[in-house]
Amino acid sequence: MKTPKWFLKKNLMAFLLLPVSWVYYVFSRLVYYMRKGGALKSRRKIICVGNILAGGVGKTPIVKQIANYFDAPVVMRGYKKSKSTNSIGDEATMLARAEIAVHVGDRKSNIILLNNQNDAIGPIVMDDGLQNPTIEKDISLIVFDEAIGYGNGFLLPSGPLRVVKNEVKKADAIIVIRSKNPKKKFKLPKTVPVFYAENKTISPYDENQRLVAFAGIGYPKKFFDSLNNVVATRAFPDHWDYTNQDIAKLFDLAEKNNAKLITTEKDWVRLPKKIQSKIKYARLDTVIEDRFWEWIKEKL
Numbered sequence: 001m002k003t004p005k006w007f008l009k010k011n012l013m014a015f016l017l018l019p020v021s022w023v024y025y026v027f028s029r030l031v032y033y034m035r036k037g038g039a040l041k042s043r044r045k046i047i048c049v050g051n052i053l054a055g056g057v058g059k060t061p062i063v064k065q066i067a068n069y070f071d072a073p074v075v076m077r078g079y080k081k082s083k084s085t086n087s088i089g090d091e092a093t094m095l096a097r098a099e100i101a102v103h104v105g106d107r108k109s110n111i112i113l114l115n116n117q118n119d120a121i122g123p124i125v126m127d128d129g130l131q132n133p134t135i136e137k138d139i140s141l142i143v144f145d146e147a148i149g150y151g152n153g154f155l156l157p158s159g160p161l162r163v164v165k166n167e168v169k170k171a172d173a174i175i176v177i178r179s180k181n182p183k184k185k186f187k188l189p190k191t192v193p194v195f196y197a198e199n200k201t202i203s204p205y206d207e208n209q210r211l212v213a214f215a216g217i218g219y220p221k222k223f224f225d226s227l228n229n230v231v232a233t234r235a236f237p238d239h240w241d242y243t244n245q246d247i248a249k250l251f252d253l254a255e256k257n258n259a260k261l262i263t264t265e266k267d268w269v270r271l272p273k274k275i276q277s278k279i280k281y282a283r284l285d286t287v288i289e290d291r292f293w294e295w296i297k298e299k300l
Contacts, residue, residue, distance in 0.1 A: 050130035055218030078104035149183030216240030
């Protein structure tokens with residue numbers, strides 16, 4: 001689904017959905033505590049990287065950086081599997097392309113499997129799962145995008161929050177991805193260490209090339225704003241599986257605007273193989289400040 005407009009800014013729909021949000025929250029808490037008994041304690045340290053918002057805030061590039069740094073395997077659910085992503089999901093495919101060992105499916109089962117590798121002693125990175133009580137985490141990291149913050153501050157479905165903002169205090173650390181336009185009134189608890197990361201979008205084209213940008217991610221405007229000379233954009237729902245009709249329309253739009261098509265790597269891996277050679281993606285480089293690596297090594 002596309003990210004609803006009211007997730008970022010309160011409107012009438014956000015207020016109308018508030019009663020549903022209260023029901024959602026009570027139900028989710030009941031399920032959480034019912035599942036909490038008998039949580040798995042891993043032999044290898046578990047670094048959980050997650051967020052408290054629905055939709056993309058830039059978590060996967062952070063997972064990639066941490067996994068690369070420690071040469072660690074990643075366990076993840078593998079959301080929205082499809083033929084174009086070899087039935088492991090777009091985010092898992094991106095990590096695998098970076099030569100990271102990715103284990104997709106039930107996280108608990110995969111952690112048990114990795115623990116049985118007796119010669120392996122390094123940490124395991126868990127992509128998402130902060131709200132999963134069946135696995136004990138040694139380090140819990142929450143990722144925020146400075147431009148999004150808490151969104152409109154409401155719980156699902158009247159806002160993007162999965163849990164109340166106060167849950168942030170339970171994290172071991174927070175990673176904030178910097179933005180040129182930070183969200184106003186975005187305050188973080190002073191009791192939790194905060195580290196910053198910088199994203200840089202690397203376009204395969206020079207600045208004079210006219211571009212038609214398209215993306216099926218949580219907040220596509222972030223991607224569109226990171227590019228130069230964009231003459232048209234098309235946003236699709238998150239994890240969208242592109243059809244032949246979608247692709248034909250995109251090529252028509254590019255031809256009308258005398259422009260080249262460009263997308264994210266996450267979208268590119270979901271394109272049919274025969275189309276990937278005809279469309280380029282912009283690479284996203286993420287750099288986490290040095291203080292973070294000193295902190296996490298000490299924490300481990």
